[in-house]
Structure formats: C-alpha cells, structure tokens
Amino acid sequence: MSGHSTYVPQSAIGRWFESRLPILGLMHGSFVSYPTPRNLNYMWTFGAMLSFMLVAQIVTGIALAMHYTPHVDFAFASVEHIMRDVNWGWFMRYAHANGASMFFIAVYMHMFRGLYYGSYKAPREVLWILGVIIFLLMMATAFMGYVLPWGQMSFWGATVITNLFSAIPLVGEAITTWLWGGFSVDNPTLNRFFSLHYLLPFMLVGIVILHVWALHVAGQNNPAGVEVKNVQRDTVPFTPYATAKDGFALVVFLIFFAWFIFYVPNYLGHADNYIDANPLVTPAHIVPEWYFLPFYAILRAIPSKLGGVIAMFGSIAVLAFLPWLDTSKVKSASFRPVYKVFFWVFVLVAIGLGYLGAMPAEGGYVIAARILTAYYFGFFLLIMPLLGMFETPKAVPATIADAVLAKHGNVVMNPAE
Amino acid sequence: MKTFKSIFTAALIVGAAAMATAPANAAGEVENPSRQSWSFAGPFGKFDRAQLQRGFQVYREVCAACHTLNRVAFRNLSERGGPEFSDSQIKALAAEYRIKDFDDKGEPIEREGRAADRFPRQFVNADAAAAVHGVAPPDLSVIAKARGYSRGFPLFILDALPGMAYQEHGVDYLAALLMGYTNPDDLNWNRYFPGHAIKMAKPLSADQVAYTDGTPTTEAQYAKDVSAFLFWAAEPKMEERKRTGLNVMLFLLVFAGLMYFTKKKIWADVH
Numbered sequence: 001m002s003g004h005s006t007y008v009p010q011s012a013i014g015r016w017f018e019s020r021l022p023i024l025g026l027m028h029g030s031f032v033s034y035p036t037p038r039n040l041n042y043m044w045t046f047g048a049m050l051s052f053m054l055v056a057q058i059v060t061g062i063a064l065a066m067h068y069t070p071h072v073d074f075a076f077a078s079v080e081h082i083m084r085d086v087n088w089g090w091f092m093r094y095a096h097a098n099g100a101s102m103f104f105i106a107v108y109m110h111m112f113r114g115l116y117y118g119s120y121k122a123p124r125e126v127l128w129i130l131g132v133i134i135f136l137l138m139m140a141t142a143f144m145g146y147v148l149p150w151g152q153m154s155f156w157g158a159t160v161i162t163n164l165f166s167a168i169p170l171v172g173e174a175i176t177t178w179l180w181g182g183f184s185v186d187n188p189t190l191n192r193f194f195s196l197h198y199l200l201p202f203m204l205v206g207i208v209i210l211h212v213w214a215l216h217v218a219g220q221n222n223p224a225g226v227e228v229k230n231v232q233r234d235t236v237p238f239t240p241y242a243t244a245k246d247g248f249a250l251v252v253f254l255i256f257f258a259w260f261i262f263y264v265p266n267y268l269g270h271a272d273n274y275i276d277a278n279p280l281v282t283p284a285h286i287v288p289e290w291y292f293l294p295f296y297a298i299l300r301a302i303p304s305k306l307g308g309v310i311a312m313f314g315s316i317a318v319l320a321f322l323p324w325l326d327t328s329k330v331k332s333a334s335f336r337p338v339y340k341v342f343f344w345v346f347v348l349v350a351i352g353l354g355y356l357g358a359m360p361a362e363g364g365y366v367i368a369a370r371i372l373t374a375y376y377f378g379f380f381l382l383i384m385p386l387l388g389m390f391e392t393p394k395a396v397p398a399t400i401a402d403a404v405l406a407k408h409g410n411v412v413m414n415p416a417e
Numbered sequence: 418m419k420t421f422k423s424i425f426t427a428a429l430i431v432g433a434a435a436m437a438t439a440p441a442n443a444a445g446e447v448e449n450p451s452r453q454s455w456s457f458a459g460p461f462g463k464f465d466r467a468q469l470q471r472g473f474q475v476y477r478e479v480c481a482a483c484h485t486l487n488r489v490a491f492r493n494l495s496e497r498g499g500p501e502f503s504d505s506q507i508k509a510l511a512a513e514y515r516i517k518d519f520d521d522k523g524e525p526i527e528r529e530g531r532a533a534d535r536f537p538r539q540f541v542n543a544d545a546a547a548a549v550h551g552v553a554p555p556d557l558s559v560i561a562k563a564r565g566y567s568r569g570f571p572l573f574i575l576d577a578l579p580g581m582a583y584q585e586h587g588v589d590y591l592a593a594l595l596m597g598y599t600n601p602d603d604l605n606w607n608r609y610f611p612g613h614a615i616k617m618a619k620p621l622s623a624d625q626v627a628y629t630d631g632t633p634t635t636e637a638q639y640a641k642d643v644s645a646f647l648f649w650a651a652e653p654k655m656e657e658r659k660r661t662g663l664n665v666m667l668f669l670l671v672f673a674g675l676m677y678f679t680k681k682k683i684w685a686d687v688h
Contacts, residue, residue: 038687080488080559083654090654091661236687244683248676255669260577262662263460264584266562267577271587274563274651275555284611355570 007033030216035235036242037222039404043117044220045249046110052250053103054208058201060096061145068148070194072187075150076276094265100142101268102257104291107135115322116343118331119221125323127214132320134207139292139316141200144193146289151273156286158185158193164299167306184279224403225331226396234400285360293357294350298376300361301369311373318380325380327388335394339387346379447611449566450586450593453641457648458585460663463656464649469500471628472646475639478626480557483550483617485538488558489650492532498656499649507532552616561587561644561651588648595621595640 007025009015018024067086069078082089111131114120120128147158162179166172181188219228228234236242260267268290272283288296298315302308318325333340349372356369397403456465473494476486491511495502502510514530516537530537540546546553555563565586567573576583590609597608598619607615621639628634632642649655 077488084488084493090658094658240683241687244676244680248673248680251669251673251676255666255673258662258665258669259579262658262665263579264577264582265658266584271563271565274559 030212030238031243032237032239034216034238035219035228035231036238037220037228037234037400038236038241039222039224039400039407040220040242040245041223042245042249043109043113044222045246046106046113047215048246049106049250049253050103050110051208053099053106054201054204057096057099057103058205060092060099061198061201063092064096065198068194070148070191072150072190072277075148075190079149091261094261098257098260098265098268100145100289101260101291102253103138104142106253107138108291111135111319112347114221115346116333117221117223118225118326118328118333120322121326121331122323123218124214124221127211127218128323129320130207130211130214132316134204134211135319136316137200137204137207141197141204142289142291144197144200146273147190147193148197149273150190150277152275152277152281152283153270153273153286155185155277155279156283157288158189160286161288162189164305164309164312167309169306221331222400222403223332223334224397224400225335226398226400226403229399230401287358290354290358293355294353295357297353297357297369298373300357301366301373311377315376318377322380322384326384327386328384328391328393329388330393330396332396335396336387336391337394338391342379342383342387345375349375349379447609447613449568450589450609452583452585452589453592453644455585455588455645455648457645457655459582460579460659462659464498464500465645466501467630467632468642468645469649470502471630471632472642472644472649473500474628475621475626475643476557476646479620479639480643483539483554485554485556486536486558486650487538487556488535489653490533490535491530493653495532496653499653500646504532550616554617557647557650559651561591561648563587563651564590566590585648587651588644591647592640592644595644596637 007018007028009018009024014024064082067078067082067089069075079093082093086092114128114131143157143161147154162176162185165179166176168175177183179189180186181192270287287293295312295315299308299312302311328336328339330336333343353369353372353376356365356372359365361369397406455462456468457463476484491507491514494500494510495504495507508531511530511532511534514534514537515527516530516534518526518528520526540549540553543553567586568576568583575581576586593609594607594615597610598604598606599608600606604619605615605617606613621636623636624634626634626639632638652658
C-alpha cells in the first residue's frame, strides 16, 4: 500500500540524513502520508489507544520497579511504601494497576471490532495472527504483574494457574516444579515473575511493530469490508485525518481511565490482595482479574483438569485459525444479516462467561458455564464455517467511496469517470 | 438501527438460555453491612479531622492492645490530608513509644520513638502473636481496603459510576462489624462476621474512651470514628488523589472539547 517513499525532507540536513538513513521517510510514510480508508468509524481508534497504553504501562512500570522489592518478605511492604512514601507513588501504582484493565478493555474492543468487520480475512491473516500473539503475551504479562504485590490473590492466583501445567501427562509435575523454581510458589517464583514481567512488555513492543508493519502492508480493513481501489477517492492521509480522530478518541478514553485512577482505584481489584500472602490460609474464592474471567469460566466448565486446560488454551488458540474457519466471501457483518445475530450472541456469551468466572464453580453456575462454553467453541468451529456457505449476504458497495456516499444520503451519486 | 435489532435478538436468545439455567444464588449467609454516610465518600470527599483524631484515640486506647499499625509512621499523623496533629503533638506521642534499635557499637538498645518511626510491632512475628492471642490479630494498616463485600449483580456495576460511585465497602464493613456484637450472651458472636463466630471478643462499650470535644461517647460513635481513622490509615493520600483528580478531569474535559472541534473541522471537507 505505502510503496516506496517519495518523501523529501525540506531542510538540507534532513535530506543529508535521509540519503544515509531513511528513518524520517519511514515515519512520514507510516504516520503522515499513509492512506487510511475514509469510512473508518470510531471502532478503529482503539489501535491508537492500545499503543498509548503500552507506552503508559512501560513508563509507570519502570518508575514502580525503581521502588519495588521482589522478595516474599518485602514485596507487599514495598508496594505499601510506594503508596505512602514515594512522591506520586500512589498515582504510579493506581495508573499501572488500572492501566492493565484499560489495556484489556481496549484490546477486547479492538478484537470484537476485528471479529465484526472480518478484519482477519485475506489479505490480513498474518496481521491477525500477530494480534493473537500480542494478546497471549499481554495475558502472560498481566498475570505475572498481578503476582508481584504478593497479596493473597497474587499468591493463590499464581498457585492455581501454575498448577494447570501439572495436568500435562508425564512431564506436568516436572514442568510445574521447574516453573516454580521449587516445590511451591515461593521466592524463586516471585523473582522470575518480576524478571519476566519486565521483559515481556519489550517483546510486546517488538511484536506490535510487526503488527503495525503488517497493517501498513495490507492496509486497514474498513466498515464496508471492501479493499481500497482508488487511493484518491477511497482514502485520506493518516495525518491530519486519522491523527485528529485518534487524538480525540484517546482523550475521551483518558477521561474514562482517569476516573478509575482518581476516584474508584480499587474497584477493579480484589480486597483480598491487600492481605499479605499466606501459604497456610486459602481465600474462600480464588478469582483472577476480571479480564481473565471468561477463560477461567471455560477452564472450570470442563470436568477434567487436563480437558479444562486444553479448552482454556484452545479458546485462545482457535482465534489464530479464524481466517480459515470463516468461509464467507463477505468481510463486514454489516452485509451479513445472520452472522450479525450470531456475533452479538457471542459478545453476550463472552460477557456471561466473565460473570460465571467470578461465581463459585457449583450447581447452576457450572451448567450455565458449560452451555456458554459450547457456544463459544460452536461459534468458531461450526457457525463460522457453515454460515459462509448458507448465508445470503446483502449487496456490498463496489468501493469505499460508494459506501461513504450511500451513508451520507447522496445514494446514487456516481462520479463522472 | 439494523445493528440494534440484531443486538436485541441476540439478547433475547441469551436471556432465554440464561433463564433455562438460572443458577441458584448461594447468597444469604451473612447480611451486607449497612451504608454509613462518610465525609470522605464521593469525588469531593474529605476527611473530618476531628473524627480522625477521635478515631486515633480509640485505636490507641482500645485496638492497640492487640492490633499493630506497622505501615503507618508517627509523622503521617501530622501530614496534610490526615488527622493533622501538630508537629509537637507528634513528637510527644512518638516519645511515649519504645523503639528497638542498635547503638553505634552495634549493641541492641531501646530508645524513645521519633516522628519518622513507624508504629512498633508488639510481637516479633505472627506466631508469637498467635501464641498470646489464640490467633494473630491482623495488622490494621490496610484493613479498610483488605475487607469488603460485593453488592452483587447488578448493583456492583453502579458502584463504579460517577454520581453513584461507592468505594467504602471495607470501611462500612468495619463499622458494621464493631457494632455487630448484638448477642448479649455471647461476646464472640457477630452479626456481620462470616460464620458469626469471631475470635475478637466485643471490643467497644459506651463511655470507654473519654472524648474531649463533647462528642457522644457511644459504642456506635466509637465504631464510626475508629473505622474512619482506619480508612485514612489505609489510604493516606486520598485527599491528594481526589484533589489531583479534579484538576485532571477539568483539563481533560477542555482538551476533549478542543480535540472534538479540531477533528470536526479537519473532517468537514471529507464527508
């Protein structure tokens, strides 16, 4: 899409530098002249928010790491030290802890948008799979980060999740011991989680760069789901159009974020994590952070431990196969009346699984979790392949420009060509 | 419009499925604490200095017999946004405590407390405390955030919303617990404690602590005052946080407005 850069810097120094390392041209091609479909709606602004959140988490995280002590005897105390004695420490910690939630809110919006508008379909398969890898890395990073304050939920959450690996036949126990660095979650576990929690975000940055690269090669999908045919008519330059729109959306998102940091900072957390970790006292209900709850519900819905673990990891792995599971010729759900209904059922099922993940695994809750889990997998493995064959899509606009004109009232305004 | 229709259809399908499997709610073991009106609730909430000072008095004369406050330093009691005792009061208070330390020859000594010291531990570790008290009495530094309850679906969603935000579950629970010893025959029975059998026997009774500001010396008053104090101990930067939040919000709202009109102007020629 972007092709060879035709960018020529205005200053002599810029031209001198550009002929030796064309990094200015790269930036110009990626964030200024890059053509974006003119019909993008606000669901396309979450990518910018995610980039912002990644940087914000790294910045607050580096500041927190300067004051945090990764040791079972001092970790909890060092977090309280940050909250009480470090200048702006309360802000750094609440921004980082709530920032993780904001990151996941944005990524779930981003993913549901991709699911609705068929953004995983050709030619964006690699772009989508890189996104799935980013999601997995995010989950690993967030999980290890939640262990660091070394409260009760940190400890018992780490115990439950690391124990999942013991379900692997033959080598499971050995792998779990290796992960722990001992025979239970203890100081070596905390130390390596801290080390990895610091490493993974930088790996995330690397994959995000690949993700953006792949995006700029394939070009953005759009609500009409038709590819750009005429750059002049179908697209607008990234700057100022997308930058202004992303900027506005980001500030609105920041208002939402700031509300949590300053007014309800502990709403998304769990009271038990303000109790020092105690290996001898198990909390009444061990619940992960909210963004893991749907997957936790799937884990507990399956009666066997190994089956549950396979289902949980499978529920994420299945996303990587979407480009080939969806057989529809039409990308956007706007023109797929039946898929649209199944999609919104899927959204509600995902929310329902989240609710069930927070409830005790007993009685009706388990039955409900099983039904919703069946739909979760059925949506990807049955509905998507079959619907593409049987559904009759509505007429798709020929070009993005046509879609824009149709939406803004001038229905049949065929430009003279 | 079409999209809303799809969402509606989807909601009907899921709703029907949910009703078919309506999970039995396992609630009803312990009733939820009643909500108090706290001066520090809400986006503009501030601590009531006199209440924090009275609460500290209750902590010191009653709770401190068993419970530590390890993460709070004496100096915190004179800092802005807290009970705001005077520096000389804090110096005198700290001097009443004996702090374990070492002299310059490395010999263990006990010296007078200073404002920079934290409240000292009564026991070397939890086992030593448990040996005396039966169970180790929890440290109270973050207890107001370490306790809480859920109002359940859908009320818990409202707890996050502007205008309805409710963040005082923990402190409401503490106040309720301290007033929850309603069985005169059993001082270890508590209405709000899970399972009702609590190791801490009824700690408060009327006229136990002599207030000097004319505030009624009732059990309920003590319970509320000490709970407020413990909320401050758990969240000593709350006033700074909410004050900063107001500035941040005003800035962001203006910024969002400017960005909105900028975006609108830039896009005016496209659509």
